[in-house]
Amino acid sequence: MSDNITDFLARIENAIWGGQGEAMSPWRRRVMRLVRMALVLGRDLAFGQLTLRAMGLVYTTLLSLVPLLALSFSVLKAFGVYNQVEPILLNFLAPLGEKGNEITARIMQFIGNMNVGVLGSVGLALLLYTAVSLMQKIEESFNFIWHVSQLRGFGERFSRYLSVLLVGPILVFAALGITATVASMSLVQEIMSVGPLDQAAREGARLMPYALVIAAFTFVYMFIPNARVRLVPALMGGILGGVLWQTAGWAFAAFVATSTRYAAIYSSFAILILFLIWLYVSWLVLLFGASVAFYTQHPEYLVAQAGEPRLSNRMRERLALAVMGRIGEHFVAGRPAWTLQQLTQTLGVPMHAVQVVLEALERGGLLARSGDDPPAYLPARDPAAITLGQLMESVRAAGEDRFLKPEALPVPPQVEAIVARMSQALTISVADVTVKDLATRASEPLVDAVSNPAAKSSD
Numbered sequence: 001m002s003d004n005i006t007d008f009l010a011r012i013e014n015a016i017w018g019g020q021g022e023a024m025s026p027w028r029r030r031v032m033r034l035v036r037m038a039l040v041l042g043r044d045l046a047f048g049q050l051t052l053r054a055m056g057l058v059y060t061t062l063l064s065l066v067p068l069l070a071l072s073f074s075v076l077k078a079f080g081v082y083n084q085v086e087p088i089l090l091n092f093l094a095p096l097g098e099k100g101n102e103i104t105a106r107i108m109q110f111i112g113n114m115n116v117g118v119l120g121s122v123g124l125a126l127l128l129y130t131a132v133s134l135m136q137k138i139e140e141s142f143n144f145i146w147h148v149s150q151l152r153g154f155g156e157r158f159s160r161y162l163s164v165l166l167v168g169p170i171l172v173f174a175a176l177g178i179t180a181t182v183a184s185m186s187l188v189q190e191i192m193s194v195g196p197l198d199q200a201a202r203e204g205a206r207l208m209p210y211a212l213v214i215a216a217f218t219f220v221y222m223f224i225p226n227a228r229v230r231l232v233p234a235l236m237g238g239i240l241g242g243v244l245w246q247t248a249g250w251a252f253a254a255f256v257a258t259s260t261r262y263a264a265i266y267s268s269f270a271i272l273i274l275f276l277i278w279l280y281v282s283w284l285v286l287l288f289g290a291s292v293a294f295y296t297q298h299p300e301y302l303v304a305q306a307g308e309p310r311l312s313n314r315m316r317e318r319l320a321l322a323v324m325g326r327i328g329e330h331f332v333a334g335r336p337a338w339t340l341q342q343l344t345q346t347l348g349v350p351m352h353a354v355q356v357v358l359e360a361l362e363r364g365g366l367l368a369r370s371g372d373d374p375p376a377y378l379p380a381r382d383p384a385a386i387t388l389g390q391l392m393e394s395v396r397a398a399g400e401d402r403f404l405k406p407e408a409l410p411v412p413p414q415v416e417a418i419v420a421r422m423s424q425a426l427t428i429s430v431a432d433v434t435v436k437d438l439a440t441r442a443s444e445p446l447v448d449a450v451s452n453p454a455a456k457s458s459d
């Protein structure tokens with residue numbers, strides 16, 4: 001009986017993860033992608049770091065909430081719209097019911113007691129740092145989801161954070177003010193008084209919170225990560241994240257309404273505990289939507305094994321040849337250089353694996369990175385002067401440093417001799433083959449030269 005169950009589970013696993021995309025029909029490929037995405041997202045929630053990242057953001061939010069709101073409050077006060085901060089807080093904390101009103105009153109009291117003018121230069125710097133730290137933690141969490149190891153430059157991060165903290169509140173309240181002004185115009189009210197239009201307006205008013213949250217989530221998914229996020233994946237994540245957030249708000253409100261026992265057990269701490277839980281749920285939903293956007297844009301990460309892929313030596317060498325061939329081909333033909341994202345999509349390999357190979361070739365002096373955003377990759381010298389032996393040597397030496405070099409691992413003389421023979425044989429076999437040969441796609445001569453280098457030299 002157990003063997004039958006094991007065999008059945010193995011067949012299901014093979015049907016989900018073992019199928020080749022090229023052999024599937026388009027509709028089956030879409031269905032399998034949705035199934036894989038659901039399984040991968042469930043695995044990330046259960047065993048990944050989304051929950052840990054959400055908990056870390058809750059802690060940072062507690063430290064940064066009052067300084068962040070105080071900074072926005074000071075900016076809005078100059079424009080005479082500071083009274084709009086409290087309604088937004090009430091709306092965000094609406095799932096907490098009456099406790100949300102109490103928390104909002106406490107936060108507004110803290111903001112009112114904080115006088116930025118008497119803080120001094122050191123106090124103002126600490127205020128800015130505390131507010132900016134929340135933005136930095138959010139970016140780090142999003143970069144983790146998007147498998148981005150390289151952060152933005154300090155100047156770019158500082159300008160982006162300040163634009164969000166200073167200009168963002170003004171734009172939000174300006175948009176709300178324009179919407180309210182348009183809605184109050186007599187012409188608009190007359191048009192909306194028509195029966196069908198009035199019903200449509202009522203339905204639109206019900207859907208407006210969803211639309212606003214979806215738009216906000218989509219903007220965050222495109223703006224925060226240090227990666228080029230396309231509109232469609234960001235919108236997919238925004239739709240799912242926005243609907244989940246609104247639904248979670250209703251469910252949490254029902255939970256708070258029936259949680260009278262918590263007030264009896266925790267007394268005055270019940271408000272803080274419920275506030276922490278709602279912050280955690282909100283951050284988790286936001287990160288979950290970011291994961292949906294990532295997997296929609298990078299379906300090559302929908303694999304059975306969790307974590308970053310670990311390439312074998314053979315796969316690393318094969319990937320290096322494919323990458324260098326494509327980069328050399330575009331360079332020789334005078335076509336635009338490849339970016340990391342373009343190579344990832346063309347090869348169908350996870351971004352991290354391609355990035356490891358590109359960094360190895362860059363450290364070996366075979367590739368150079370342009371100063372564009374995002375950077376493109378070009379041969380560091382004439383492709384005719386780069387041999388495949390040099391390429392293989394750079395890839396095989398990837399990951400070695402001064403503490404982990406072959407010289408640091410003593411081996412018997414016979415082992416050293418075998419390793420030297422293997423390296424020499426590999427170098428000789430591709431000594432006369434260059435990246436230019438690889439890029440010109442002269443398949444038959446290239447295969448003959450690699451398999452029998454003596455034949456090429458005799459010609």
